[in-house]
Amino acid sequence: xxxxxxxxxxKVTEMGQEVTMRCQPILGHNTVFWYRQTMMxxxxxxxxxxxxxxxxxxxxxxxxxxxxxxxxxLATLKIQPSEPRDSAVYFCASGLGQGVITNTEAFFGxxxxxxxx
Amino acid sequence: xQLLEQSPQFLSIQEGENLTVYCNxxxxxxxxxxxxxxxxxxxxxxxxxxxxxxxxxxxxxTFQFGDARKDSSLHITAAQPxxxxxxxxxxxxxxxxxxxxxxxxxxxxx
Numbered sequence: 001x002x003x004x005x006x007x008x009x010x011k012v013t014e015m016g017q018e019v020t021m022r023c024q025p026i027l028g029h030n031t032v033f034w035y036r037q038t039m040m041x042x043x044x045x046x047x048x049x050x051x052x053x054x055x056x057x058x059x060x061x062x063x064x065x066x067x068x069x070x071x072x073x074l075a076t077l078k079i080q081p082s083e084p085r086d087s088a089v090y091f092c093a094s095g096l097g098q099g100v101i102t103n104t105e106a107f108f109g110x111x112x113x114x115x116x117x
Numbered sequence: 118x119q120l121l122e123q124s125p126q127f128l129s130i131q132e133g134e135n136l137t138v139y140c141n142x143x144x145x146x147x148x149x150x151x152x153x154x155x156x157x158x159x160x161x162x163x164x165x166x167x168x169x170x171x172x173x174x175x176x177x178x179t180f181q182f183g184d185a186r187k188d189s190s191l192h193i194t195a196a197q198p199x200x201x202x203x204x205x206x207x208x209x210x211x212x213x214x215x216x217x218x219x220x221x222x223x224x225x226x227x
Contacts, residue, residue, distance in 0.1 A: 004159075033215060043160075043205065043217040056214055091159050105150060106207070106215055108159025 002026045006092050006109035013116055018080040021112045023092030024073055031097040031104050032075045034060075034067055037089045037111070046090075049075065050097060082116045089113050120144060121206050121218035129224045133195055138221040140206035141188040147209070149189050151180055154203040154220070196225045 005024040013019055025032050034046040047057035047067040057067060064083070069075045079086055089111045097104035122141045130136050140149065148167045152160035164173050166182035166189060173180045177200075179192040193200055203220045210216050 035217075042219040045214050045216060048214065056212065093159070104209070104215060105162050105165060106152075106160075107162065110157070111159055 002107075004092055004094050004107055004109035006090075006112050008112055009110060010113045011115070013082055013114070015083055015116055016081040017116075018078065019082050019086075019114060019116075021077045021090050021092075021114070023075040023077075023094075023109060025075060025092070025094030026107055027073075029094035029096055029107070031095045032069060033091075033093040033095075033106055034075070034077050035091040035093065037091060043091070046077070079114075082114075084116045087115050119219060120210055120216045121208060123204075123206060123218035123221050125221060126219070127222045127224075129226070130196055132197055132225055132227050134225075135192065135194050136196055136223065137190055137192045138204055138223070139188065139190050140218055142208070143187065144208075144210070145186050147186070149182060149186075150207045151189070151191055152205040152207060152217075154205060155201075160203075160205055160217075193223075196223075198225050198227055201225050 007022045030051050033048040035043045037043050046059045048055055049069050052069040066078045091108050091111045093106035093108040095104035095106045124139045148165055150165045151163045154160040164180050169184045169186045171182045177194045181190045201224050203222050205217050205220045207217045
């Protein structure tokens with residue numbers, strides 16, 4: 001049963017600490033998305049990758065957030081330093097896409113619920 | 118400004134009733150997707166509509182893509198408590214980003 005795996009599922013950290021969230025996309029998928037979900041803003045696209053290359057990260061606060069794909073089986077999202085306003089559920093999703101402008105169907109992980117106190 | 122506007126924001130109905138939720142935009146899309154999200158889980162893809170005027174059925178769910186490919190609707194017939202969830206529409210914008218609407222929270226009570 002292919003699925004996107006995210007770790008950790010829950011994270012509570014103190015303001016100023018570094019947070020790393022990990023994602024294992026579905027084998028064979030070439031596109032990875034990172035979203036943040038809050039009650040106020042809904043699902044916001046932070047960054048996405050195609051064939052491990054970052055295509056867009058304009059949704060991320062550049063001074064504190066970074067997203068990478070060290071290899072095809074791992075995507076990471078880091079926040080350093082974390083702030084209380086970063087508290088949200090962070091979702092990773094993967095899919096198959098061709099070209100830059102393509103309506104990729106996204107398969108989501110269960111998310112990482114981050115609380116920064 | 119949201120690329121995709123969903124309405125209503127919240128819908129509470131009794132089991133057995135019908136409901137329709139809407140997804141509208143001023144942009145034209147090559148295709149549009151609908152997802153359902155349950156508490157504590159990620160969104161799950163329900164359907165992708167591609168052709169203007171297309172109607173797709175998934176058991177008691179009927180999805181329609183507008184003729185101009187700017188809007189879509191989801192109709193649920195004889196809703197059941199298991200249909201409770203957040204319904205999200207999504208589409209790829211002109212920059213290649215998969216964007217979501219704010220969602221419609223549907224609650225079906227027994």
